[in-house]
Amino acid sequence: MTQALLLENGTVIDGLGSAPYPASVLIEDDLIVAVGPEAAQRTAHLQNAKRLDVGGMTVMPGLIDAHCHLSFDDAASNPEIFYQRRNALSALVAAHNARKLLRAGVTGVLDPDSTFENMIDLRDAIEARVTEGPRMACGCYALITGVGGTAGRLINDTGVTGYYKVVGGRDEIIAEVRRQVKLGADWIKVHVSGVVPRQARLGEQCSWTQEELDLICSVAHDLGVPVMGHCRGAVSTYRAAKAGMDLIFHATGMDERGLELVIERKIAVCPAFTFQANLVDYGDRLGTDPALLKLFEREIADSVETMRRLHQAGVPLLTGSEAGFSMVPYGEWHYREMEVFMRYYGMTALEAIRCATSAGALALKMQGQTGAVTPGMKADLICVDGDPSRDIGLLGEPGRIRHVFVDGRAMDISPPPQRKPLPGWRLPSMGRQLTREFALTGRSPAAVEQEQIAEL
Ligand SMILES: [Zn+2]
Secondary structure: OOOEEEEEOOEEOOOOOOOOEEOOEEEEOOEEEEEOHHHHHHHHOOOOOEEEEOOOEEEEEOEEEOOEOOOOOOEOOHHHHHHOOOHHHHHHHHHHHHHHHHHOOEEEEEEOOOHHHOHHHHHHHHHOOOOOOOEEEEOOOEEEOOOOOOOHHHOOOOEEEOOEEEOOOHHHHHHHHHHHHHHOOOOEEEEOEEOOHHHHHHOOEEOOOHHHHHHHHHHHHHOOOOEEEEEEOHHHHHHHHHHOOOEEEEEEOOOHHHHHHHHHHOOEEEOOOHHHHHHHHHHHHHOOOHHHHHHHHHHHHHHHHHHHHHHHOOOOEOOOOOEOEOOOOOOOOOOHHHHHHHHHHOOOHHHHHHHHOOHHHHHHOOOOOOOOOOOOOEOOEEEEEOOOOOOHHHHHOOOOEEEEEEOOEEOOOOOOOOOOOOOOOOOOOOOOOOOHHHHHHOOOHHHHHHHHHHHO
16 A cells, blocks of 8 residues: 655755745655645545644755765774774674764765675665665775775785775776676776875876776676776876766866866766865864865865866766765764855855755766655655755754655664774774873974974
């Protein structure tokens, strides 16, 4: 029998950019079937339809986080992810964390790469309703060359380290892409750029040839699987675009030819700047090295013009939180990329919401099926106390997300049980450097340096 639910007296933000308007929304099973006066009319003819008064609330598509690593568990460093984790336990912990996303209004998530490739298992468990979580799409190991990724010499020369896998040569590339497809990858993830420690001053460098990237794309596309690339620097973005990648993460440092190609092919871009924005805004509270803060601030500032041009040219910009690291804990910052888009790229709140909803459906490979409040769409919805188009920050306030539906089913958004520490899970840190000055006076080396500058 059809399950029907009428969300009545609310205000709708459709996720397509329209201004908010008062309307009721009728859900039947997993679909939105009517919005506006028709919703109530149709409900009158239904037996056993339930009604939910959402007066004072905004009914909008749930957020789609296009870049979130559920298996990393708020790690403070790569060594923690690479060397402290176990397969089954990290999948169980990820299931716990997935519920935090639901409570934050996230109904869809793309997990690009995971330890032990175990987010394939979490996705399948969520789909089979073994556990509750957002609708998920995921990749397996991120492909890298022997040059490495963003963790320098921590990465083994061959094989798997954490969420990375080194591949080399035509046969190995073909075999690995096919293996991931067989395992169940929704996307193939490629770390197109990486840092060479000895050449760190150059920033991330492209570590693949054009032919290699072309090969990955042709093998994956042949099997109907899209490809996403982590790209920092002009060469990596250009080569990724030329190879036919379907989604580009970060995309900083693009040059004119890369920009033109991304625009021509309308390749979706997910900057995932929440990580950097959090450091820039709050890093001083965390004692982050000021030089590092400057670097992140520059990374955002340098890409403002590019991102604006991409947006104006109609390239889909997706919102990604990079949650999985301690800088962006699960459940806290998923809305924040919208704030970044507004502050730095000059978007309106409704444009930013469109990026996080209907445009984000691409990350789930469900364009035109979810991410909008229109008849025929999947009922992946949230009800928010207040109007996020006036204040996007509402979406981050505890208690504002009142109802969350995935596939038309109300999700449990009661607080998850408080966790206790897992033995051997975190990488112990001895804390900051104990100079004699700091030990005896409590003044940090940075403070001493500042005083010396002031005295000059
Ligand atoms: Zn990431």
